[in-house]
Amino acid sequence: MSKSGQNAEPLEGREGRINALRQLLAQSDSVAIEYADGLISLKDYSETKEQRRAWLEELLLHEAEQGNMPVKEIIKKLISLKIAGTHSSLEVYLEKNPLESKAHGNKKAKYTISTSKQSRLTSKMVMAEGADKYGIPFPIKWNSTGNPCEEWTLPELTQLSFEIATKVIPLQMYQQDLEVALEKMSADPKTTLEDVKSFVIDYSVVAP
Numbered sequence: 151m152s153k154s155g156q157n158a159e160p161l162e163g164r165e166g167r168i169n170a171l172r173q174l175l176a177q178s179d180s181v182a183i184e185y186a187d188g189l190i191s192l193k194d195y196s197e198t199k200e201q202r203r204a205w206l207e208e209l210l211l212h213e214a215e216q217g218n219m220p221v222k223e224i225i226k227k228l229i230s231l232k233i234a235g236t237h238s239s240l241e242v243y244l245e246k247n248p249l250e251s252k253a254h255g256n257k258k259a260k261y262t263i264s265t266s267k268q269s270r271l272t273s274k275m276v277m278a279e280g281a282d283k284y285g286i287p288f289p290i291k292w293n294s295t296g297n298p299c300e301e302w303t304l305p306e307l308t309q310l311s312f313e314i315a316t317k318v319i320p321l322q323m324y325q326q327d328l329e330v331a332l333e334k335m336s337a338d339p340k341t342t343l344e345d346v347k348s349f350v351i352d353y354s355v356v357a358p
Contacts, residue, residue, distance in 0.1 A: 200242055203235045214343060221343055228346045229336045235351055236328045240321060241265055243353040248295050249317055253310040254302055259294035263314050275311055278304050324356045 210228055213219045241264065248260040261267075274292065281288030282304055290307055291299040328351060335341045335349070 200235070200238050203231050203238060207231055211343075211347070225341055225343055225346055226336060228343075229332050229341075232346065232349055232351070233329055233332050236325045236332070239351045240325050240353060243321065244318070249310075249314055251310055251313050253306050253313060254292070254294070254300070255306075259297070261310065261314070262295050263318060268314060268318065271307075271311060271314070275307060278307060320356050321353055324353065 207228060210219075210224050210231075214221060214224045244264050245262070247263075249263050250258060250260055252258050271292070274290065278288055278290050280286075290302045290304060292302045292307060292310070293299040332349065335345060
């Protein structure tokens, strides 16, 4: 990130957002959500990737309406945002839709399945399986959403891991399908602005 980006002055109002967008577009040929971090300071600037994506999409559409950028260029940038959105939308969906499971003590509870939580579970599984293989005492602790950690058995943790995978893998496959479809749209010279605007990212359509 450039020094000028880091020292950007606070901007207010719609015109300020439009000017901020122009600064953003000048930084890179491809608009990525990450470029918004620390580059532009706004009072109503959202902290979530989903809202940042929607904000940038709105500004790009404004540029299209005003004729300030070639439509084909805007289409490419909107598709880049949509592709980034397939990832951020999935993370939001995982955060908001915990898994219900009876893996621990046959008691129904909810478990967070965010990407970071899945990574921690994978690491815990590797350590627990290694300890079990070599007969090393290793206390396994895990927690349901909003509750403190409790002692778990390796079979319980394994069951939870498989249940999470059963829920998450179809969602990941859907994300990949969306990304492929968007990449095809980007490569197709017949793609219109309306095609991109009407492209839906909705993980709730995936069967649980």
